[in-house]
Amino acid sequence: HEMLGEPDLDIRVTTVFPGYIRSEMNEHLSRTPFMVDTEVGVRAMVRAMEDEKEQAFVPAWPWVPLGTALRHLPLGAVRRMT
Known part of the structure; x- marks a missing residue:
């Protein structure tokens, strides 16, 4: 913050x-089964920023459930999927 000249920024x-x-x-x-329109994607990104989320997957479906599954699956199963 100090480098920006405003320590309370x-x-x-x-x-x-x-x-x-x-x-x-x-x-x-x-073939784009999970593609969303530009307007839908941009609104989701803006909403995530306005809600001050640390991270956001846009579009949420199917990436949020897929990400959750990948974090909990055994590493061997993940390796076979990639």
């Missing part, structure tokens, strides 16, 4: 883990 950070959000970068993909 209150900075919040949200780490966003983006999934498939429709954009120019991926418009050529033909």
Whole structure:
């Protein structure tokens, strides 16, 4: 904070883990089962920042349940999946 010249500056950070959000970068993909529209993805990111979440998976489905499962599965099972 001191490097910014304002020692009392209150900075919040949200780490966003983006999934498939429709954009120019991926418009050529033909099979996108978990892709959300740009507006849906952006609203979810903004909501996460406004709620001051430490991290957010956007879109939440299926990445939140998948992430939870991967953290609890035995390492051998995860290795076979990747």
